Amino acid sequence: MVIMILLLLLILVTTYFLFHHKKYNSQLPPGSLGPPVIGQSLSLLKALKADRIEKWFQERITTHGPAWKASLFGYPTVVLHGPSANKFIYTCDGNLLSNTQPPSLSRIFGSKNILELSGNDHKRVRAAIVSFPKVEVLKQYVAKVDEEIRHHLQTHWHGKHEVQVQPLMKTLTFNMICSLLFGIERGPQREKMLPLFQYMMGGVLSIPINLPFTKYNRAIMARKKLVPMILHLIHEKRDALKEQTKQGDPHKDLITSLLSIRDDDGSKMMSEEEIIDNAITVMIAGHDTTSVLLTFFVRLLANNKSIYSTIFREHQEISSNKASEEALTWEDLTKMKYTWRVATEILRINPPASLTFRRTNQDIEYGGFIIPKGWQVLIAMSMTHMDDSLFQNPTMFDPTRFEKHVPSPPPFSYVPFGGGPRMCPGNEFVKTETLVLIHRLVTTFTWELLKKDESFKRVPMPEFDQGLLVKVKPLSETTLSCEA
Numbered sequence: 001m002v003i004m005i006l007l008l009l010l011i012l013v014t015t016y017f018l019f020h021h022k023k024y025n026s027q028l029p030p031g032s033l034g035p036p037v038i039g040q041s042l043s044l045l046k047a048l049k050a051d052r053i054e055k056w057f058q059e060r061i062t063t064h065g066p067a068w069k070a071s072l073f074g075y076p077t078v079v080l081h082g083p084s085a086n087k088f089i090y091t092c093d094g095n096l097l098s099n100t101q102p103p104s105l106s107r108i109f110g111s112k113n114i115l116e117l118s119g120n121d122h123k124r125v126r127a128a129i130v131s132f133p134k135v136e137v138l139k140q141y142v143a144k145v146d147e148e149i150r151h152h153l154q155t156h157w158h159g160k161h162e163v164q165v166q167p168l169m170k171t172l173t174f175n176m177i178c179s180l181l182f183g184i185e186r187g188p189q190r191e192k193m194l195p196l197f198q199y200m201m202g203g204v205l206s207i208p209i210n211l212p213f214t215k216y217n218r219a220i221m222a223r224k225k226l227v228p229m230i231l232h233l234i235h236e237k238r239d240a241l242k243e244q245t246k247q248g249d250p251h252k253d254l255i256t257s258l259l260s261i262r263d264d265d266g267s268k269m270m271s272e273e274e275i276i277d278n279a280i281t282v283m284i285a286g287h288d289t290t291s292v293l294l295t296f297f298v299r300l301l302a303n304n305k306s307i308y309s310t311i312f313r314e315h316q317e318i319s320s321n322k323a324s325e326e327a328l329t330w331e332d333l334t335k336m337k338y339t340w341r342v343a344t345e346i347l348r349i350n351p352p353a354s355l356t357f358r359r360t361n362q363d364i365e366y367g368g369f370i371i372p373k374g375w376q377v378l379i380a381m382s383m384t385h386m387d388d389s390l391f392q393n394p395t396m397f398d399p400t401r402f403e404k405h406v407p408s409p410p411p412f413s414y415v416p417f418g419g420g421p422r423m424c425p426g427n428e429f430v431k432t433e434t435l436v437l438i439h440r441l442v443t444t445f446t447w448e449l450l451k452k453d454e455s456f457k458r459v460p461m462p463e464f465d466q467g468l469l470v471k472v473k474p475l476s477e478t479t480l481s482c483e484a
């Protein structure tokens with residue numbers, strides 16, 4: 001019954017758009033909207049699952065050029081390609097191109113989440129969010145990140161012969177966001193929250209049917225349980241702030257930061273509801289993306305001896321100047337330049353968030369075409385990453401392309417973190433977590449893939465079939481040859 005109603009709604013929406021765009025027929029980009037309702041969604045989903053989206057997009061770019069129409073996920077869509085298309089999507093005024101999420105997602109994230117906001121509201125909430133995960137603040141937290149990572153390795157890697165990397169990277173990133181961004185220390189509170197977040201994340205990527213036992217329903221129920229927990233946290237942090245107004249540190253964690261931030265006229269910048277919705281959004285936005293990068297990094301080091309050796313030397317050099325249990329510092333991270341270039345190249349070849357959608361709020365002219373009001377606009381960021389006019393030998397893994405002396409790629413061609421006013425505010429946080437983790441991994445363990453060709457599906461985030469199974473050994477038991 002529910003499926004029938006959903007199908008009917010889709011047919012109505014599609015019919016509306018079919019008639020509505022008739023007046024623009026000659027000005028629409030080339031391409032076809034495909035079979036009613038389904039359009040090309042199944043074919044794109046299939047390509048995502050098989051990790052063949054570049055081929056899928058390239059075939060259509062070759063046929064139609066850099067702008068073409070299709071019907072995807074229930075909406076007529078214009079798909080764009082190229083740095084200027086990226087710039088258009090990332091910098092276009094929110095009144096023309098909105099980032100509105102489907103209502104099913106807003107029920108999980110909450111209606112006041114940053115992704116939904118535009119104009120001054122977006123600026124205000126974003127200013128509050130970026131006040132925490134920025135370099136000046138993160139510098140003070142390197143030892144804390146290091147402690148969290150060493151505890152993770154001690155608990156989940158030491159003494160094990162085999163580990164599943166991807167689920168562990170998810171646990172690590174959840175703990176890292178809890179510790180640094182929410183100020184929730186290890187213990188029962190975190191443990192209660194973990195399954196609730198997992199249900200919510202499962203719901204974000206599910207079919208939005210709210211019936212008992214569906215993934216989507218579990219996500220809605222999880223949000224209901226999580227909201228009072230976050231509210232309690234907000235009240236605790238507000239009381240703590242009041243008690244220590246003089247010596248208190250407003251940058252203690254993201255939630256304290258959001259509570260402390262004031263407008264020019266001294267009034268609060270964020271309501272409790274906004275803090276709750278954005279705490280949830282930050283967790284969902286940061287969790288799978290970061291854990292995908294870390295998982296690909298572990299896989300690369302197992303597969304590429306030459307890169308592994310160079311990284312190993314970089315980190316040995318840093319440890320050789322420190323006492324054995326000494327925590328890492330910001331200065332140490334600044335010496336991990338090669339490691340970050342490797343991460344940058346991983347993000348080029350395998351951007352965790354592969355597609356960016358927007359919706360038009362009015363008819364828009366782009367590249368001589370009309371994109372009618374209510375249509376979707378889509379870019380796949382890996383398409384500019386794999387464009388040989390922008391990156392030489394794009395399929396070759398080559399971190400040297402990000403060396404200082406090599407000219408930077410043209411603006412808006414390298415976009416794993418998006419760009420413009422909505423560019424990911426978590427990128428420095430990701431960098432800190434990645435550098436510290438790789439340092440601790442390569443100076444403590446060696447590992448090899450148990451299944452050399454373990455594949456992954458994009459659903460839409462890359463998910464390894466067996467979670468990326470690796471065999472681990474403590475470094476002390478391994479004779480290493482560091483010859484590149």
Ligand code: HEM
Pocket residue numbers: 090099114115126129133281282283285286287289290293351352353356357415416417418419421422423424425426427429430
């Ligand atoms: C490798 C890890 C990550 C990647 C690849 C990534 C990627 C992105 C991308 C592409 C966007 C822009 C989306 C758009 O324009 O539609 C974005 C936005 C966002 N990201 Fe990240 N992200 C990562 C980690 C994080 C982390 C750790 C956090 C939390 C600290 C975070 C929080 C956010 C937020 C709140 C937004 C929305 C910003 C806005 O609308 O103004 N992300 N991210």
